[in-house]
Amino acid sequence: MIRLLIADDHPVVRAGLRALFATEPDLLVVGEAASGEEAVARSYAGVDIVLMDLQFGNGMQGWDATRRIRERPGAPHVLVLTNYDTDADILGAVEAGAAGYLLKDAPPEELIAAVRAAARGESALAPTVAGRLEARQNAPDDALSAREAEVLTLVADGMSNREIARSLFLSEATVKSHLVHIFTKLQVSSRTAAVASARERGAIRSV
Amino acid sequence: MIRLLIADDHPVVRAGLRALFATEPDLLVVGEAASGEEAVARSYAGVDIVLMDLQFGNGMQGWDATRRIRERPGAPHVLVLTNYDTDADILGAVEAGAAGYLLKDAPPEELIAAVRAAARGESALAPTVAGRLEARQNAPDDALSAREAEVLTLVADGMSNREIARSLFLSEATVKSHLVHIFTKLQVSSRTAAVASARERGAIRSV
DNA sequence: TCCGACCTCGAACTTTCGGATGATGCCGCA
DNA sequence: TGCGGCATCATCCGAAAGTTCGAGGTCGGA
Numbered sequence: 001m002i003r004l005l006i007a008d009d010h011p012v013v014r015a016g017l018r019a020l021f022a023t024e025p026d027l028l029v030v031g032e033a034a035s036g037e038e039a040v041a042r043s044y045a046g047v048d049i050v051l052m053d054l055q056f057g058n059g060m061q062g063w064d065a066t067r068r069i070r071e072r073p074g075a076p077h078v079l080v081l082t083n084y085d086t087d088a089d090i091l092g093a094v095e096a097g098a099a100g101y102l103l104k105d106a107p108p109e110e111l112i113a114a115v116r117a118a119a120r121g122e123s124a125l126a127p128t129v130a131g132r133l134e135a136r137q138n139a140p141d142d143a144l145s146a147r148e149a150e151v152l153t154l155v156a157d158g159m160s161n162r163e164i165a166r167s168l169f170l171s172e173a174t175v176k177s178h179l180v181h182i183f184t185k186l187q188v189s190s191r192t193a194a195v196a197s198a199r200e201r202g203a204i205r206s207v
Numbered sequence: 208m209i210r211l212l213i214a215d216d217h218p219v220v221r222a223g224l225r226a227l228f229a230t231e232p233d234l235l236v237v238g239e240a241a242s243g244e245e246a247v248a249r250s251y252a253g254v255d256i257v258l259m260d261l262q263f264g265n266g267m268q269g270w271d272a273t274r275r276i277r278e279r280p281g282a283p284h285v286l287v288l289t290n291y292d293t294d295a296d297i298l299g300a301v302e303a304g305a306a307g308y309l310l311k312d313a314p315p316e317e318l319i320a321a322v323r324a325a326a327r328g329e330s331a332l333a334p335t336v337a338g339r340l341e342a343r344q345n346a347p348d349d350a351l352s353a354r355e356a357e358v359l360t361l362v363a364d365g366m367s368n369r370e371i372a373r374s375l376f377l378s379e380a381t382v383k384s385h386l387v388h389i390f391t392k393l394q395v396s397s398r399t400a401a402v403a404s405a406r407e408r409g410a411i412r413s414v
Numbered sequence: 415t416c417c418g419a420c421c422t423c424g425a426a427c428t429t430t431c432g433g434a435t436g437a438t439g440c441c442g443c444a
Numbered sequence: 445t446g447c448g449g450c451a452t453c454a455t456c457c458g459a460a461a462g463t464t465c466g467a468g469g470t471c472g473g474a
Contacts, residue, residue, distance in 0.1 A: 011312070011314060012311055020218075170421090192366075398431080
């Protein structure tokens with residue numbers, strides 16, 4: 001018998017997962033959590049698998065809750081369940097110690113199979129996800145530095161170079177310099193393209 | 208007895224809604240649809256209420272399906288159910304003929320109440336949504352034209368004026384002209400600020 | 415200790431963007 | 445029938461943005 005904890009802020013999704021697992025005799029939902037904090041609190045030893053949503057309306061986010069759950073000895077396996085399949089989400093979840101990464105629009109069978117695999121201690125990455133992870137491993141080192149990310153965030157908010165300079169107490173030259181590096185790393189040649197690229201990669205969330 | 212059709216591309220959400228309504232003796236789920244097309248096809252006379260997701264993975268989107276369902280005589284009422292509560296979504300859904308607009312993270316009771324209200328022919332807008340609609344009514348007329356929105360979408364993708372011009376078979380001057388109008392309507396003064404503003408208002412989706 | 419990264423800044427240059435102004439044609443509505 | 449909104453395009457000009465080259469500083473790892 002595999003004991004499950006469902007962590008999702010949507011009551012409808014929780015009900016759906018509960019209904020889904022009710023049809024399987026070897027799966028038992030032993031609890032629900034509507035927030036990251038609740039998920040951590042309810043992940044006691046009697047839970048085998050935690051189904052974790054990555055996006056909670058407010059408070060602790062899924063990846064953080066995952067990390068906190070996994071860092072305890074004898075912790076349950078965590079299966080991340082999310083709407084989006086952006087690189088940043090995936091990588092973050094895997095780094096936080098998730099045993100698997102599934103999309104919410106996945107067919108029910110796939111979901112159930114992933115739960116059983118995770119319970120056996122196997123990694124259960126969705127096929128599309130596994131490929132993406134590999135691609136990330138082989139990708140050139142284009143990670144933005146902290147300062148560059150900061151500048152890019154302000155660019156995404158629609159600020160001009162001068163405004164960014166003032167806002168960060170820099171000269172405009174420095175802002176431009178950061179932008180040159182950002183463009184190179186993202187392989188683009190304009191600020192709007194940089195923002196679009198960063199969004200695609202999941203380096204920028206918001207809205 | 209109120210007969211329901213559930214239209215959502217997520218199997219888990221469909222199961223959740225089905226489980227939710229199963230507890231109410233006066234509600235009966237008579238069908239499910241995983242796409243906009245399917246929703247239109249299954250909205251025959253025997254259905255009282257259609258619960259419509261706005262975001263489908265691909266194909267016909269929710270607001271379009273809503274319009275097609277509602278334009279038929281004796282059509283069922285459509286309750287729009289969505290993750291986001293952006294102005295554009297709400298206004299679009301209401302214009303398409305939705306009887307109500309609900310968020311997926313709403314408590315189950317609210318959802319059930321909305322279904323019953325819609326079945327009685329009443330409008331069932333979530334409280335937060337109703338207020339927003341009023342605000343929109345009183346807001347200045349800053350709605351972008353179809354062409355302007357098209358241009359802005361390409362800007363958000365990071366394209367230059369020249370690229371947009373080529374892509375839409377226009378001269379660069381026309382693109383600039385559209386941008387001037389976009390800037391005026393959004394009360395900004397640069398393309399990146401326009402994109403940021405449009406995102407805030409929900410006029411741009413993607414990613 | 416040296417090397418590499420990151421952060422900072424300047425100056426000169428080219429390209430693109432944005433503002434101003436004006437013009438034409440189409441379409442719907444009063 | 446005329447008015448207004450929309451879409452299309454042109455030209456000119458100043459202001460941003462982006463490019464190139466160079467240079468000084470900190471800091472952590474080899």
